[in-house]
Amino acid sequence: MRILITGGAGFIGSHITKLLLNEGHEVMVFDNSAGNLERLENVIASVAKQSSSELEIAASPASWRTPRNDNSGMTLLHGDLKDSEALEKALGGVDAVIHMASLIEVSESVKYPLKFAENNIMGSINLLEAMKEKGVKRIIFSSSATVYGEPKTLPLTEGMPLDSANPYAASKIAVEQFLSAYHKNHGFDVTILRYFNPYGPGEEHEPETHAIPNFIKNGLDKKPVPLYWKGEQTRDFIYIEDLAKAHTVVLDQSGFNIFNVGTEQGVRIIDVINKLSDILGYTLEVEDLGDRPGDVRSNYASSQKLKESTGWSAQTDLNEGLRKTVEWFKSRENF
Numbered sequence: 001m002r003i004l005i006t007g008g009a010g011f012i013g014s015h016i017t018k019l020l021l022n023e024g025h026e027v028m029v030f031d032n033s034a035g036n037l038e039r040l041e042n043v044i045a046s047v048a049k050q051s052s053s054e055l056e057i058a059a060s061p062a063s064w065r066t067p068r069n070d071n072s073g074m075t076l077l078h079g080d081l082k083d084s085e086a087l088e089k090a091l092g093g094v095d096a097v098i099h100m101a102s103l104i105e106v107s108e109s110v111k112y113p114l115k116f117a118e119n120n121i122m123g124s125i126n127l128l129e130a131m132k133e134k135g136v137k138r139i140i141f142s143s144s145a146t147v148y149g150e151p152k153t154l155p156l157t158e159g160m161p162l163d164s165a166n167p168y169a170a171s172k173i174a175v176e177q178f179l180s181a182y183h184k185n186h187g188f189d190v191t192i193l194r195y196f197n198p199y200g201p202g203e204e205h206e207p208e209t210h211a212i213p214n215f216i217k218n219g220l221d222k223k224p225v226p227l228y229w230k231g232e233q234t235r236d237f238i239y240i241e242d243l244a245k246a247h248t249v250v251l252d253q254s255g256f257n258i259f260n261v262g263t264e265q266g267v268r269i270i271d272v273i274n275k276l277s278d279i280l281g282y283t284l285e286v287e288d289l290g291d292r293p294g295d296v297r298s299n300y301a302s303s304q305k306l307k308e309s310t311g312w313s314a315q316t317d318l319n320e321g322l323r324k325t326v327e328w329f330k331s332r333e334n335f
């Protein structure tokens with residue numbers, strides 16, 4: 001398939017791009033970060049070298065070029081969701097879109113809700129309009145477990161009520177609703193994937209607010225790791241390669257589908273710190289920051305619906321995933 005992946009040069013998108021190429025798809029990466037595109041170019045070039053495959057980088061990350069129609073594997077497109085013309089060019093001949101481009105930092109969203117609404121909601125509608133214009137009607141959307149707010153019961157299943165606790169979550173709910181409208185009004189095939197807590201090699205957000213990369217970075221620097229709620233909250237940590245695979249198994253889904261993507265296990269944050277101490281070979285020092293209002297206490301997924309539809313289930317055990325992630329942070333080489 002020929003697939004356009006918006007935000008495909010980010011942390012999760014890079015892994016999905018790599019997997020799509022390995023599975024023989026043609027991938028057009030559309031991203032507004034020149035730095036991330038350059039990083040992705042290096043990742044894919046090293047994969048191509050290692051496997052002597054035919055991958056080719058078709059465009060320089062800092063500039064727009066019309067996609068080459070030569071089965072080269074990957075094309076990098078430096079563009080923004082608000083640029084309809086760029087989107088329409090990128091959509092030529094595309095079979096499906098994986099839509100990941102988004103601002104993601106929750107506390108930033110509380111400070112700058114308009115910026116989040118413009119980028120995440122208006123940007124997504126702009127993409128949907130460009131897709132309609134070009135007759136591309138298959139989309140997979142990166143949503144998040146944050147759409148559920150504070151869970152009343154666990155595990156979380158897809159039919160549970162949504163409750164946005166911040167503008168980031170509100171932007172995901174809004175886009176889900178627009179996707180529903182485009183499915184009903186224009187016959188789009190829509191798959192919404194609600195990710196739980198992704199982690200793995202290559203995760204370097206700025207600012208980084210996610211627990212695992214912060215624990216590992218501080219641990220390697222022998223600095224105390226920040227800890228809230230004494231580490232008693234539970235999260236469902238999904239290894240990045242398992243999450244990437246969830247995208248390729250839904251490529252042929254039709255209709256309107258929503259799937260949780262998680263391991264179905266809630267792990268206490270303090271247990272993650274203890275596992276990391278074992279892997280690093282010394283006890284991580286903790287900085288007790290007390291309670292943090294607004295945090296969800298516990299969550300974990302039921303991913304039975306995705307399993308029943310596609311056979312997918314998470315394969316990577318937390319110890320193995322953490323070990324691979326620590327190794328990556330030590331070398332910071334391509335994943």
Ligand SMILES: NC(=O)c1ccc[n+]([C@@H]2O[C@H](COP(=O)([O-])OP(=O)(O)OC[C@H]3O[C@@H](n4cnc5c(N)ncnc54)[C@H](O)[C@@H]3O)[C@@H](O)[C@H]2O)c1
Nearest residue numbers: 007010011012031032033036080081100101102142144195
């Ligand atoms: N990382 C997580 O824990 C997590 C959890 C749940 C859902 N998600 C969702 O997964 C997706 C990817 O997350 P990530 O962690 O890889 O984030 P990321 O920040 O690493 O990647 C997002 C990419 O989107 C690009 N982008 C943002 N706005 C854009 C725009 N207007 N036009 C073009 N490109 C744009 C960014 O430059 C970046 O390269 C996001 O939609 C996010 O909301 C992430």
